[in-house]
Amino acid sequence: MNSNSKRLIFGGLILxxxxxxxxxxxxxxxxxxxxxxxxxxxxxxxLLFQNYNCTACHQIYGLGxxxxxxxxxxxxxxxxxxxxxxxxLQGGTPRMPNxxxxxxxxxxxxxxxxxxxKTGISPIIDFxxxxxxxxxxx
Amino acid sequence: MMEQLVKNEKKKKEIGIVFILLALxxxxxxxxxxxxSALQFIIPDFLNSIPFVKSRPLHVxxxxxxxxxxxxxxxxxxxxxxxxxxLFSNKLPRIHFWIFLFTGVIILTxxxxxxxxxxxxxxxxxxxxxxxxxxxxxxxxxxFKTVFKKVGxxxxxxxxxxxxxxxxxxxxxxxxxxxxxxxxxxxxRDITVQWKAYGALVGSWNMLVYGTAIFVMExxxxxxxxxxxxxxxxxxxxxxxxxxxxWAHHIYIVPSAPWIRYFAYxxxxxxxxxxxxxxxxxxxxxxxxxxxxHIISYRFIVASDIWVMLNLALALVISVPAINIFxxxxxxxxxxxxxxxxxxxxxxxxxxxxxxxxxxTKHQFQLQHRKIIKSGFWxxxxxxxxFWLSLxxxxxxxGKLIVEDKLSFQEIMQxxxxxxxxxxxxxxxxxxxxxxxxxxxxxxxKTYLLN
Numbered sequence: 001m002n003s004n005s006k007r008l009i010f011g012g013l014i015l016x017x018x019x020x021x022x023x024x025x026x027x028x029x030x031x032x033x034x035x036x037x038x039x040x041x042x043x044x045x046x047l048l049f050q051n052y053n054c055t056a057c058h059q060i061y062g063l064g065x066x067x068x069x070x071x072x073x074x075x076x077x078x079x080x081x082x083x084x085x086x087x088x089l090q091g092g093t094p095r096m097p098n099x100x101x102x103x104x105x106x107x108x109x110x111x112x113x114x115x116x117x118k119t120g121i122s123p124i125i126d127f128x129x130x131x132x133x134x135x136x137x138x
Numbered sequence: 139m140m141e142q143l144v145k146n147e148k149k150k151k152e153i154g155i156v157f158i159l160l161a162l163x164x165x166x167x168x169x170x171x172x173x174x175s176a177l178q179f180i181i182p183d184f185l186n187s188i189p190f191v192k193s194r195p196l197h198v199x200x201x202x203x204x205x206x207x208x209x210x211x212x213x214x215x216x217x218x219x220x221x222x223x224x225l226f227s228n229k230l231p232r233i234h235f236w237i238f239l240f241t242g243v244i245i246l247t248x249x250x251x252x253x254x255x256x257x258x259x260x261x262x263x264x265x266x267x268x269x270x271x272x273x274x275x276x277x278x279x280x281x282f283k284t285v286f287k288k289v290g291x292x293x294x295x296x297x298x299x300x301x302x303x304x305x306x307x308x309x310x311x312x313x314x315x316x317x318x319x320x321x322x323x324x325x326x327r328d329i330t331v332q333w334k335a336y337g338a339l340v341g342s343w344n345m346l347v348y349g350t351a352i353f354v355m356e357x358x359x360x361x362x363x364x365x366x367x368x369x370x371x372x373x374x375x376x377x378x379x380x381x382x383x384x385w386a387h388h389i390y391i392v393p394s395a396p397w398i399r400y401f402a403y404x405x406x407x408x409x410x411x412x413x414x415x416x417x418x419x420x421x422x423x424x425x426x427x428x429x430x431x432h433i434i435s436y437r438f439i440v441a442s443d444i445w446v447m448l449n450l451a452l453a454l455v456i457s458v459p460a461i462n463i464f465x466x467x468x469x470x471x472x473x474x475x476x477x478x479x480x481x482x483x484x485x486x487x488x489x490x491x492x493x494x495x496x497x498x499t500k501h502q503f504q505l506q507h508r509k510i511i512k513s514g515f516w517x518x519x520x521x522x523x524x525f526w527l528s529l530x531x532x533x534x535x536x537g538k539l540i541v542e543d544k545l546s547f548q549e550i551m552q553x554x555x556x557x558x559x560x561x562x563x564x565x566x567x568x569x570x571x572x573x574x575x576x577x578x579x580x581x582x583x584k585t586y587l588l589n
Binding site for chain 1: 178179182183189190191192195209254255256257258261291292297312316321322323324325326327329330331333334371375378379382383388389390391392393395397398399401403458459460461462463467468469472540541544547556
């Protein structure tokens with residue numbers, strides 16, 4: 001393989017990657033079913049989520065640490081909901097530190113979790129497996 | 139030792155060695171905090187002053203620092219000594235080192251006092267990304283100005299190191315796109331782009347590590363044609379394609395466009411070719427004389443080969459959406475990450491460290507040290523296997539309990555706690571094994587620096 005061929009393949013891959021990235025940034029990710037719940041309160045909630053490093057223990061869409069549960073649908077899950085989540089945020093548990101959050105911060109985090117809840121489902125429990133190894137949600 | 143490091147730095151001694159010294163210290167710290175994190179899984183109130191929310195980022199950041207520092211140290215050392223490529227600048231690596239060290243100390247302090255603000259892997263306040271980015275610009279500038287002097291065909295590792303540096307800069311920047319509201323405010327876009335960046339980011343540091351592996355293998359084997367063969371380049375381009383497009387198994391369940399998932403699924407399956415090639419080349423020929431001359435490096439390279447095969451097989455399996463639906467969000471993902479980081483990256487980088495230490499000590503390791511390193515090598519690998527298997531079992535059990543039995547989080551944790559106990563004990567065993575490997579290496583570097 002001569003140097004020009006290598007440069008050509010390398011350049012082709014890079015170019016394809018930038019085109020691909022553009023589509024991932026735009027049409028690939030414009031499906032947000034919870035868009036009507038994005039507001040200043042939920043936006044601040046997201047930053048609080050990062051400031052307290054909640055992702056060290058909790059997952060959203062299965063991504064994050066495993067010390068605590070996946071909280072993507074904590075707001076709509078059976079026997080859970082905003083009051084349930086609020087109780088944890090107020091006092092902590094043996095596994096979860098008490099971060100001494102004030103009421104405003106708790107409401108912002110709940111607003112963020114309410115928004116996430118509307119965007120999709122995690123973990124996916126009802127699904128069908130297709131012949132090619134892909135998965136469809138029921 | 140740090141005092142000597144400063145003195146040595148002033149004397150403008152070999153900067154690559156100084157990077158390796160800091161890398162080994164980071165590895166000890168990373169595995170130490172990893173052991174604390176593991177203990178907190180089975181004893182939640184263990185070491186309350188450093189809860190899991192702090193110990194986990196301390197563990198991850200120090201291990202990432204180990205990978206970067208040891209890869210970079212090797213590159214700075216090998217280019218002038220083995221590739222006949224004197225560095226374009228000898229001053230830039232020292233600036234690079236001090237930026238890395240100061241930023242690292244600030245990041246660790248932030249974690250200890252609980253000051254976060256970033257996201258997974260880069261939990262530190264985002265402002266600290268700036269010095270990291272600058273240090274990589276300096277490294278990249280120096281690297282490309284150095285290697286572009288080389289005429290004739292490049293060995294594949296020069297391409298790999300260059301690709302790793304370039305794509306680190308790109309993907310590191312991409313991982314901070316969340317600072318813009320367009321990305322941050324839409325959770326589907328935010329998570330998708332975050333894991334797209336992280337997937338390629340890991341791929342970029344793998345380019346640095348695998349390039350190092352090819353370099354060390356070439357030197358141990360004493361055959362320079364290995365790194366210039368057509369097959370090496372085909373494997374490089376296949377790996378590069380996977381770096382760019384094969385990341386989406388992380389986000390199969392995120393409601394982004396289906397084509398993102400299908401495309402990544404297809405690309406991931408091309409890795410079967412790499413797996414096939416590894417199995418085909420299993421136990422390739424190597425002259426006994428060369429092997430004995432670099433016996434410690436050789437041992438670590440052979441171990442990494444086995445771990446490559448196991449982890450690549452696991453990566454392929456969890457890239458199939460029908461399997462990923464059971465494994466995603468379970469400890470199988472941790473097995474995938476830790477198996478690759480310890481089994482592949484750390485084994486390769488230790489091989490590189492010992493190759494380099496062999497060089498500076500003129501292969502005068504004391505017999506006693508060799509015995510300790512050999513024992514440490516076996517202890518590390520045996521416990522790593524137990525560790526890896528316990529995570530696989532814990533993950534498989536968790537996946538089944540979530541999808542089929544639909545149990546609550548507390549019930550699941552109760553069910554998998556025996557596996558997590560084995561995971562913690564084997565993690566501590568691995569820490570002891572690694573200490574047995576690292577301390578003689580640190581001693582050899584210290585002796586070199588003092589003389």
